[in-house]
Amino acid sequence: xxxxxxxxxxxxxxSTPHAMVWNDNHVAQGIKSSACxxxxxxxxxxxxxxxxxxxxxxxxxxxxxxxxxxxxxxYPTQSEPMLSEDVPEDYKTDLIEAKAILESSPKxxxxxxxxxxxxxxxxxxxxxGNNLSKQIDKFLELxxxxxxxxxxxxxxxxxxxxxxxxxxxTNTGLIVKVEPGEAEWLLEVILSLFDFVFIQPKRxxxxxxxxxxKLAKMGKP
Numbered sequence: 001x002x003x004x005x006x007x008x009x010x011x012x013x014x015s016t017p018h019a020m021v022w023n024d025n026h027v028a029q030g031i032k033s034s035a036c037x038x039x040x041x042x043x044x045x046x047x048x049x050x051x052x053x054x055x056x057x058x059x060x061x062x063x064x065x066x067x068x069x070x071x072x073x074x075y076p077t078q079s080e081p082m083l084s085e086d087v088p089e090d091y092k093t094d095l096i097e098a099k100a101i102l103e104s105s106p107k108x109x110x111x112x113x114x115x116x117x118x119x120x121x122x123x124x125x126x127x128x129g130n131n132l133s134k135q136i137d138k139f140l141e142l143x144x145x146x147x148x149x150x151x152x153x154x155x156x157x158x159x160x161x162x163x164x165x166x167x168x169x170t171n172t173g174l175i176v177k178v179e180p181g182e183a184e185w186l187l188e189v190i191l192s193l194f195d196f197v198f199i200q201p202k203r204x205x206x207x208x209x210x211x212x213x214k215l216a217k218m219g220k221p
Contacts, residue, residue, distance in 0.1 A: 002184045004076050006039040017047050017066070019057045026051040028058055032071075044075040045103075072103040086202040087194050091116065095190055098183075106183035107175045110160070113186035115173040117156070117193065124197050133157050133169040149196055152189050159185045 001012045017030035028051040033044045049068040050059045058066040083092045098112040118135065121127040127138045136157060140150050160168050160182050167174045215221065 001181060002188065003036040003038060003041070004043060004073060005036060005041040008036070008038045010037055012043075014045070017058075019051055022051045026053065030058070042075065043073065045071050045073050047071040070104070083194070084199045086198045088198070091120065091194070091198075095187070095194075098190075099187060102183055102187070106178050110178045110183040110186055111173050111175045113183065113190055114156075114160075114168060116190055117153075117186065118172045120190075120193055120197060131169050132172050133162055146196065149192050152192055156186065156189055 001010065002008070003010060012034045014032045014034045017032040019028035020030045022028035027048060029046055029048050031044060032047055033042060035042055047058075047066075047068040048070040049066065051057070052059045058068065061067055083095065094112055094116045098109045098116070101112075102109040114132065118132050121132075121135045121139060122129075125139065125142075127135045129135045129138070136153055139145065140154060157169065159179060161179050162169050165176055167176050
């Protein structure tokens with residue numbers, strides 16, 4: 001996961017939550033926590049699932065692991081990501097929405113991000129098609145893509161296990177099961193793509209304009 005404090009990815013290890021409260025429908029809630037190994041700060045989540053009346057704890061699967069239907073972070077509170085003014089508003093709105101619902105619904109967050117990734121490939125990089133995996137292949141064939149970005153986007157289908165979930169590549173906006181860390185990874189990839197497609201070209205153009213102005217003052221072409 002991505003640490004909500006320092007924004008660095010790590011493999012989380014959570015404490016085992018036990019049912020603390022439940023309602024008349026036998027829906028139970030508990031608390032689990034983890035500490036980021038990078039910054040050492042605490043992360044706390046509420047988990048929710050069906051109650052086993054006999055054990056007065058969460059229902060378990062065939063391997064004896066608790067089953068949770070929902071979970072969301074209660075500490076630290078999430079803040080809206082800061083995005084450059086160079087990124088078009090429609091794209092920023094989609095990313096902010098995907099970020100906002102990440103904890104409550106990773107499936108919905110990933111669906112928004114996958115669709116946003118496809119739209120950027122189609123509309124900004126002119127990579128047409130109705131299959132995200134094939135569009136990623138075409139993206140990787142471009143000769144001006146930084147290696148870190150090409151590897152990150154190529155990993156989208158690996159992390160998302162496209163082979164097992166073909167709807168992710170043919171119907172990108174569909175809400176389907178996500179793999180662990182997939183929704184978080186998609187957000188990171190979108191941010192990297194924003195930087196490549198929108199932010200860096202604007203910075204380069206601004207520097208080129210400043211250089212041309214200096215050259216003009218010196219009487220040089």
